[in-house]
Amino acid sequence: MIVDLIVWPTLAALLWVNRRRPLLWPLLALALLLLFNRVFTPGFFVLEIRDGRLYGTLVDVLNQGSKVMLLALGMTLVIATGGVDLSVGATMAIAGAVMARLADVSVPVALGGGLGVALLAGAWNGLLVSAFRIQPIIATLILMVAGRGVAQLVTDGQIINFEQPALVYLGNGALLGLPFTLALVLGMFVLTALLVRRTALGLFIEAIGDNETAARFTGLPARPVKFLVYVFAGLCAGLAGLVAASNIKSADANHIGLYLELDAILTVVVGGTALTGGRFQLAGSLVGALLIQTLGTTLYARNVGADVATVPKAIVILAVCLLQSPVLRAKLAGLRRRPPAAATKEGTV
């Protein structure tokens, strides 16, 4: 089948390219999961073209995973500085609400308003973290708690529907036969990659996350950089919120982006960026998002409800945590190096 000709060689090539890179494990897991579906889930790889547009489970995975992928781009940078942003789900709700509210005014105003308010939310978090020096978990908790209230304030507690074609297109339209959201994710990915790899931003972020004291001794602008990444995370959350609202052609302040901050964090960690900060894997985060989304879709295809699907997700989180645990790593390394009987207890750290 055509799909086999595309998917497998691509994965194999990526795996080959990344033999010695952190991307290897998430890619391998993704490949295994796809292989499982290739064998056991009939129709998983079936693609068909209707009305000049591609349909199929794989397309759904990409389409549904787009929101988390967008969030993951911003979250990757935040986590790389050693922080975390709990408020992105709530920010999505606010951005969606503002867009729906302004939909009748004009499309550019609606889009601009949604993104603008998301940038504002990011700036708020950035201010608390960089200027007030509040611990990121705590600083972003405030907006996580209040954000949905603000979103409901904007929608007046209603679910606001909209039908403007351009706004509906954002989350449902097709470009060159593929979902427009895919183009959006790719566009943002390229933009982010350019931002961090064609300026010194990536180096600065990794230096700050790796050793903030040394970064300060080297004259790096730690605080402005931190502010910037939260603003960027806000922008990404805003885009994800617009897509989420467009998906359902309405703004549902209660449900848009619910728990997606946790998915985004999980995705970034699965993608190979450590929660302690430092080296980040932008592409890894996207693969992580695909992995989580494919896992969800696989479970759904096997009649495991979305509600229960949180159990395997929890197991993934705990497994990833354990794999990253320095204590466990030290123990495993100790086991490998010498016979277990001689292994001393972990002593000085």
Add this chain to the structure above:
Amino acid sequence: MNLAKLRPSAQILPVLASLGVLILLYAGGCVAFENFGSLRVLINLFGDNAFLGVAAVGATFVILSGGIDLSVGAVVAFTGVLIASLIGHGQPPLLAIGLALAFGAGFGALMGALIHLYALPPFLVTLGGMFLARGLSFMVHPESLSIDHPFYGEFISQTLSVPVSRRLAIPFTAFALLAVVLAGAALARWSRFGRNVLAIGSSESSARLMGVPIGSTKILVYTLGGFLSALGGVVATFYMQSGNPASFVGLELDAIAAAVIGGTLLRGGVGYIPGTLVGVLILGLIQTLVIFQGTLNSWWTRIAVGGLLFVFIVLQQLTARRRE
């Protein structure tokens, strides 16, 4: 010297501030709305928020130790579904409740052990715990399940409640809340365990050098957190007479907010259990006010809570920085 004694300690100031906010809110409500000052409103304030209060006491202990527990809401929901399902399958209610409490404690102990033994971030471990407990509750029963048992119908809502007039009774849940707050306050203030929790939250490295048993205290504090979440779930079944796997989403945020508004520092080491009760009552009062007002909508509750959270966190930060 004597003057210094009259000045309240800087640690208790936030609690006094919250108490002031509570009184202002209540007085404001009484002035603005006719029946706000009635005994019924007051009793309901305690009864309706009992499950939150019980869970928040557990969350406060975890925060005092310098950790965080994101699994509160999911464990409360799981407990409710488990009890409803067990009773539905003909098990005696007390057994169901006992099992649920044991599950909560065991669940907390497991998370605590992972956090301590493998030096994992509490945030991620309890996030995993949240997903796990939420998924498990849907596995037990995929939708809301009402509890139909005389124990729940008559015993809890009538025998165990204390009538104050012909049409008004103090529900059992209100007493449960007060009992847990008192016990929690005593544990924090008068037990070695409680003091060790505060010491670890304030400075883990110092506590270790001072001979505080770090591992057992940390595991125990998450065990207590899990147990009180489960107890909150039990109290919630008394109140709701049902269990619902989709319920109490985000309750952990309310619990954390109640603790912070009640004067507990999120970095750990400073806080008061009675303060958490004040925090819970403030959250409840805001909700009651919004209901009484009628034209205001429920989302104002979230915004007000977020605003209060902001004010208290910034206050904490400013006092902490001045000390440096």
Add this chain to the structure above:
Amino acid sequence: MSAPALVCRGLTKRFPGVVALDGVDFCARGGEVHALMGENGAGKSTLIKALTGVHPRDAGEAEVDGRPVHPRSPREAEAAGISTVYQEVNLIPDLSVAENICLGRQRTRFGFIRWGDARARARSALARLGLELDVDRTLSECSIAVQQLVAIARATDIDARVLILDEPTSSLDAGEVAQLFTVVRRLRDQGLAIVFVSHFLDQVYALADRITVLRNGRLVGEFPVAELPRLQLVAHMMGRSVDEVEALRHRERPAAAPGEPLLSTHGLARRHAVLPLDLELRRGEVLGLGGLLGSGRTEVARLLFGLDRADAGETRLEGRKVEFHSPADAMRAGLALTPEDRKTQAILPNLTVRENLVVALQARRGLWKQIPRAEQDRLVADFTRALGIKTSGPEQLIRNLSGGNQQKVILARWLATEPRLLILDEPTRGIDVGAQADIERLLAKLRDQGLAIVFICADTAELSRNSQRIAVLRDHAKVAELTGADVNEQAVMRAIAREAAA
């Protein structure tokens, strides 16, 4: 003098690659203050940690009052009669004074802590030290000095036989030190054996009855204070004999034409760190900063580089008044600093050699002007060759390099910014001899190229070998400035020991 309270024989502790403590004998008697002296890496803190159960010892014995002790935790050490007060107050900042004294030992009734008893005990423990404090105060509201005294009260509340004071005076001012000493003398007179670790010679001579000197993990000797002149003590700590020091001939050094002044400080000071300091740095000259650990060397470097803000005084760059609020400011003016602690303050362990090397230059050029990859690679290639950095390539992670090569990368990081003034804080610490020689050669070369260099070094030989001028610091103040023929080890030691430079 009474019987030995603490006796150690042949204490040995190995860490991967180093023997931190090598068969050390140590003995402290009741009713004496016994100073434990030694430079960095001498083994003082390892000895203390072995005694307090923080590190289990590998060999040797310890006895308290003739009973063998083998503590595996601070708690067991306390139970055995060994209490410790550390440099940073290791108490719980958010708990009350009373509770900090009683934590973990509270008496209970029916499982309830008896707070009245705790307060009374805390008061009596403080009274034994001759102190009266409000025991209900939160610890963090007390001054560091009071916190230190509370820590001593906690340490002596139980039946301690031996009290170890590990650099208790580092963050105290003169008045507070006097108060602390009164308390310590009082405890000594009550019969306690007190082990006193300090870098301040004046304090040691003011307080101690006896001194044990360690060097490189070995025992140098135990001396009554009265029989150990300061110069002799310093010589012991540095590992030179006094005769050797006296006999040292001044080496010929290039009569470098004194360059023009580049940067000068006038009365520059910072509370608890640097007393008013006048310093002049000239182009084409290495100014050595000498002094014992804790004498304020690093604090001067931090102040110059804008990491700390001065409370008083001024800095002039080529005669113009300047104020550096951050390292970025200092870098713009052409300053560079390789910090003392390479691991925590300099390297970005999980980044590559290339990234570690270009990061300062990139910080100076700003966020948007990324250094092109070709230029980065050229910088790495140039400096790898010029400094003899041994790596498997520019993309190797710096944490996998040896200490010496890491230090060369850090030096390259700063040389890439083309500084006018280079501050090197202990650039040769913990690196192999070959790399050390390389760095010393580089120092001379950079000097000849016209850089002004501040060279901070604990090793007096290395310091005098590489400097044209030496400022000696003691107790946060400049006590001597040596020029010309006076730039030699003996003069440095005399200045450190506060004897007239003959």
